Amino acid sequence: MASVDKAAIGWSIAIVAIGIGVAMVGLSADSGVSQSTGAIIPSIGSSSDQKIQAAKEQIAKEQMTSQEEERAKAIAAQLAGSSSIQLEETVEEKVELLAPTVPVPQAIGSMSFDVSIPTGTSVPGCEETNDCYLPVNVLINVGDTVIWHNTDTVAHTVTSGSPTAGPDGTFDSSLFMVGATFEVTFDDSGSYDYFCMVHPWMQGNVQVK
Numbered sequence: 001m002a003s004v005d006k007a008a009i010g011w012s013i014a015i016v017a018i019g020i021g022v023a024m025v026g027l028s029a030d031s032g033v034s035q036s037t038g039a040i041i042p043s044i045g046s047s048s049d050q051k052i053q054a055a056k057e058q059i060a061k062e063q064m065t066s067q068e069e070e071r072a073k074a075i076a077a078q079l080a081g082s083s084s085i086q087l088e089e090t091v092e093e094k095v096e097l098l099a100p101t102v103p104v105p106q107a108i109g110s111m112s113f114d115v116s117i118p119t120g121t122s123v124p125g126c127e128e129t130n131d132c133y134l135p136v137n138v139l140i141n142v143g144d145t146v147i148w149h150n151t152d153t154v155a156h157t158v159t160s161g162s163p164t165a166g167p168d169g170t171f172d173s174s175l176f177m178v179g180a181t182f183e184v185t186f187d188d189s190g191s192y193d194y195f196c197m198v199h200p201w202m203q204g205n206v207q208v209k
């Protein structure tokens with residue numbers, strides 16, 4: 001009996017111990033779970049918040065860095081662009097300075113002179129007063145032009161040369177009518193006699209210097 005009792009007591013103790021153990025395990029498991037969850041959740045929350053905050057800060061820093069880089073690049077591009085523009089402007093200014101601003105005036109000093117053929121020159125007599133061509137002698141510069149106006153009532157000519165030697169071929173109006181004009185530009189210096197082939201008493205001269 002004593003052995004049975006001892007065994008029963010032993011079993012009871014063992015059962016109780018197992019029960020306590022189970023309870024302890026259950027408690028510990030519950031408390032562990034509750035504690036662990038209580039500890040883990042806030043730790044997860046805080047660590048993730050911190051990580052997110054840190055990530056945000058990192059992103060902000062990178063954005064700032066990238067923005068600064070972009071700004072620096074933009075400024076550098078502006079500087080480069082402005083410097084190149086300034087160079088181009090300088091080149092253009094130099095070209096403008098080198099280029100002739102005023103064309104060479106080929107007609108500077110060139111003038112035109114009018115000579116009229118008065119009424120009544122178709123009959124002799126005007127040569128006595130040098131009135132067959134008015135003015136009978138013209139003094140001009142190289143490049144100047146003489147314009148003869150037939151203000152008479154009949155046709156005349158302006159022909160280079162002389163009545164005795166004939167036309168020399170330098171210029172010849174041939175017959176030009178009443179109211180018409182004939183002009184010659186003299187590009188070479190010299191003395192140019194001319195006459196009217198119809199009325200040989202009509203003679204004039206152009207001096208070109």
Ligand SMILES: [Cu+2]
Nearest residue numbers: 156196198199
């Ligand atoms: Cu004539």
